[in-house]
Amino acid sequence: MSDSETVPPAAPGGGADLPAEAREIASGYAFTGPALDLGALLWDGTCLPDAAVRIPLSMLNRHGLVAGATGTGKTKTLQLIAEQLSAQGVAVFLADVKGDLSGIARPGQENDRVRKRSGEVGRPWTPAGFPAEFLALGGLGHGVPVRATVTSFGPVLLAKVLQLNQTQEQSLGLIFHYADTKGLELIDLKDLRAVVAFLTSAEGKAELRNIGGLSSATAGVILRSLTAFEAQGMADFFGEPEFDTAEFLRTAEDGRGIVSVLELPAVQDRPLLFSTFLMWLLADLFHDLPEVGDADRPKLVFFFDEAHLLFDDASRAFLDSITQTVRLIRSKGVGVFFVTQTPKDVPADVLAQLGNRVQHALRAFTPDDQKALRATVQTFPRSAYDLEELLTGLGIGEAVVTVLSENGAPTPVAATRLRPPESLMGPVDAAELDRAVRDSPLHGRYAQAVDRESAYEKLSAAAPAPQAPPPRAPRAPDEEPSLVEQVVGSGMFKSLARSVGTQLGREITRSLFGTARRRR
Template identity: 50%
Template sequence: MSHKEKFFDHINKGYTTKGDYITVGSAMLETETLTNAFVKIPLKTLNRHGLIAGATGTGKTKSLQVLAENLSDKGIPVLLMDMKGDLSGLAQPSPGHLKIDERHEKIGLPFEAKKFPVEILSLSEQEGVRMRATVSEFGPVLLSRILDVTETQAGIISVVFKYCDDNQLGLLDLKDFKKVLQFATGEGKQEFQEAYGRISTASTGAILRKIIELEQQGGDLFFGEKSFEVNDLTRIDENGRGYINILRLTDIQDKPKLFSTFMLSLLAEIYETFPEQGDSGRPELVLFIDEAHLIFKNASKALLEQLESIVKLIRSKGIGLYFVTQNPTDVPDAVLSQLGLKIQHALRAFTAKDRKAIKLTAQNYPDTDFYDTVEVLTSLGIGEALVSALDEKGRPTPLAATMMRAPMSRMDVLTDQELNELINSSKLIPKYKETIDRESAYELLEDKIKDLQEDKVKEAERKEKEKAAKRSSSRRSTRQNPVVKVLTSATFIRAAFGVLKKLMR
């Protein structure tokens, strides 16, 4: 058996699967694509998370698009974080191209152009289904980690939540939370001190500055009602295909605090809402996080620990997380070690640091007798990638340099007209379009402060009246009765005359 035949047999045995699967392409050996040497990803292991990495322009976004399309076709909903604004084309079929036909002929897969059910979501004022959450839904622990506060400040945040629970004050948006903090060290200082102990104005001031920082990155748009229900991410269309939910994030690339806040909130809400699945035959929802370095780059230690914990636990809920970034080193080792699927596009070695990073990346893949992994990583072409997955028993599949299949949908953005038509046809827009600002902590405390101020004015007026009454009483006590005054005067005159008489004698 020739070297090529041995490799073909090695790939086909390694990617044999009895259950349902996604075919991402066909294996390559020495730059030659082996027709029908299919690289398959079992649906059963797609909740084991994954990574799509590679230098700019090597095909990461197209690989993401291929996975999303095939998941949708299998009836599995998807959420895509669209940082660059180039994923909306999923809603329209590919126009086709001669090079696509040539690629698929090499792979051994027929090419079919089709569009997919797409929902456009938004965190900001961009058009789309608005995704929001209330401060109460975050809870004190999650909010403390997002704000990156000290242990003492985290305790104060817990007290604020407790006070609001005890007094039926809704914490919906950031102005609610700020109002309670100000009340705690202002008009309500005595009330807080008696019930929960002394609260430092320096600590509340530091927390307020953190909240203002979050507001400046758009947090005031994210926090509020109506809260987005995560079950709306798991819709299936009338043809049994999962919806591809595309979250437009082009206007928050320079707002990592908001992006991290949203991601942590979303993952925590999904974990709390979805039932335990264990190792089911297919995931319930798959999330692709493009430009994943934005989550990790500016995250605090506490936030990273929370993310790492959720990544480890959320798998049992049937949720798959896929991080898309330029270099695997953008993802912390604790998260990287949890990833079952790795699709590694080409890396560029321009500097000594780059070459060192490539050697480290190569060590993340299974050993193979068929490739020099370091060399392959720098020689892959556009739309080619090293693939390492898990089989149905959770074992690593053979490492395969893969000619990736082409997306079935458009590899370009929608026109403004197409985008407007898609958004206007959404069934979720009416549900989440209206911004609700019902009576909550801000309004209730405003009324309470007003009442307290009125009480203070009344108390001051009462004390002033008492003082005036005392002054009036004092003046009356020193003023003589007219009769007494006349008698006193007469006595004085007689005494004076008596003295004069004695002197004249």
């Protein structure tokens, strides 16, 4: 990226010739340390290029919100922030729901609109591409496959995907605990289905009775939900090799942060799955990263597109876990930006933690729209603008901004004309994308799925034959019991738990979301 990304050419505090109100707003963005340059202040319908609107780099781990109606420019805002973060050496994760963010890896194309906008905001424009990795959930798409094991995904997030009620979610947690303690590794969906099927079978009734609070009826509901989920083609997302979320923290050889672009168009018809899977990525980072406190820049900024899908119909426990994860992950050097249409899509406890706000235009065609508009205005600090009027009159690529200053206080509300991204504003072609994926160092580690022995294989090996066996003669006193008798007989899994489960059980710790990692 051009040098203008690090040191904006416009006077950050504004000039003496600015109107007094505009000069006061601009002074709130006169930061002394590194900052990302969003664009220029709008005042009384005029763009003021000498009044820069910026975000301090040190405050990007304080989380944020990018909101606005469809077609107002949210995606370009993500791209603008992401490429400047990369230029500053910060890794970025982008959820590419619409499939048009892959262009961040290629220099942009100059045209009349780009020239006009860069001239209006008083910023030079130099085309630039940025180091990027392209990923895809379960390999559905052009990217390197991102998979999770069922055991690390955990019961809370899986209950959200399966749309279980609170009682069923708690019961699923008991099943995970049972599998953990018995050494039954839950790698893919067939592993979990095998464990639940065993617990609901005649052979497993005794074990089911030992799991407090889990009824056979509830276990049956969970089993049917799993079977239906798998029949919808969801099995590809769970398995090995599991993606190591530490891959998101890498920088390129030239020091720029790598932008990890997770391609999601292939799963657009499964929004609940991809939104919950994104939460697993964030929870896994939280689980693994050390505390860093207040650093001069974040390690990673995570953009969570279509955020409303995460919160729709979520249980109280799930929302509490999101709130706590967002609150605590800041101290691990990770910033989270939620991207959605209106602030009301985000629960109040989460919204209260989003100190950096970029609000694009809202539409107010219906009574519900009017209500959402008023609610949005109430989430902003007091301002010199009539925000209700302003938010309905913003053009494409314009937004109302307030961020946290270097001392942590909110900046004045600033109507802003945003500068254009310097990378390609659109997708690269599929052939180029495929080449980039094949050339990625991640391809060799994650492209080929692995199916090793886990709960399904262990239970299948220990299960009785389908046909009823002939009556057995009584075993002689000195005869060793068979494997089936050891595993399926009274006290099912006791021998297996002693040899494998106890060691595995000690190694599994579950986080706020019930996510887990084997010790690396």
